[in-house]
Structures are given as C-alpha cells and as structure tokens.
C-alpha cells in the first residue's frame with residue numbers, strides 16, 4: 230500500500246494549494262502521461278510539473294470524490310491536451326455550480342474537474358487549472374504513488 234500523507238489544513242480546491250510551485254519547476258522535471266476513458270473515445274495527454282511519486286496525488290473524503298473515485302492531480306489547462314473526444318465530455322454541476330465534473334458520456338469514466346477559472350475572471354494561464362483523475366492514466370501503478378488526504382467531508 231502506498232504512503233498517505235495527511236493534509237488536513239490544505240483544501241485541494243483552494244487555488245493557493247493547487248498553484249503552489251507550479252511555475253517554479255524546471256522543464257526537465259516535467260513528465261507527460263497518456264490518459265483515456267475506459268472505452269477510449271476520449272484521449273488526452275497530461276503534463277505534470279514533476280514526476281511521480283514526487284508529485285503527490287490527492288484523495289478526498291467529500292461526496293463527489295467518494296462517488297467518482299477521484300484521485301487527483303492539478304495540472305494547468307494548457308498542460309491537459311485532448312487528442313480526441315473533447316466534445317464527448319459529459320458535465321455535471323452541483324452545490325455552488327461553479328465547476329464542471331467531467332466524465333465520458335459513453336462509458337461513464339470519471340475524468341476530473343474543470344474549474345472554469347477563466348470564466349470566473351482568472352486571466353493568468355498558470356492559475357487556470359484542471360483536476361485530472363489519475364485512474365485514467367495509462368500504465369500507472371497506483372500503489373507506487375504518494376497520496377495526500379484531504380478530509381473534505383468535514384472541511385468543505
């Protein structure tokens with residue numbers, strides 16, 4: 230079982246948590262992963278600021294993360310490149326209805342969260358982020374990752 234690091238005080242939906250250090254990394258450390266939904270209609274590549282397990286993956290106990298099975302990384306939008314099927318993304322909003330939970334309309338795979346920051350007035354591309362479900366990455370050993378845990382059930 231992989232290590233789990235508690236991050237009780239860091240809300241993963243808080244921009245200050247998500248963007249910490251994003252631009253401070255070298256190009257050499259960045260890694261790109263192939264990802265897709267289960268049926269393969271939606272394919273994309275995700276570039277992260279540094280490799281696993283240095284890049285920790287976030288888990289959360291809130292209702293949506295529990296239902297979708299999200300285990301999350303938070304790349305910039307410009308680092309999430311859809312190769313095919315972007316138009317096949319289903320979108321679900323609840324609560325404040327300010328972000329889209331995106332999934333494959335055909336197979337139902339939970340892909341992640343589009344925070345829609347540009348729509349909310351964010352003009353800095355470095356702060357326009359996605360949350361991507363690492364379960365959609367190809368050839369990844371989930372037990373080799375380092376995880377953080379946010380108790381969203383209590384704190385959100």
Ligand SMILES: [Zn+2]
Pocket residue numbers: 266267268269270271333334335336337338
């Ligand atoms: Zn699919």
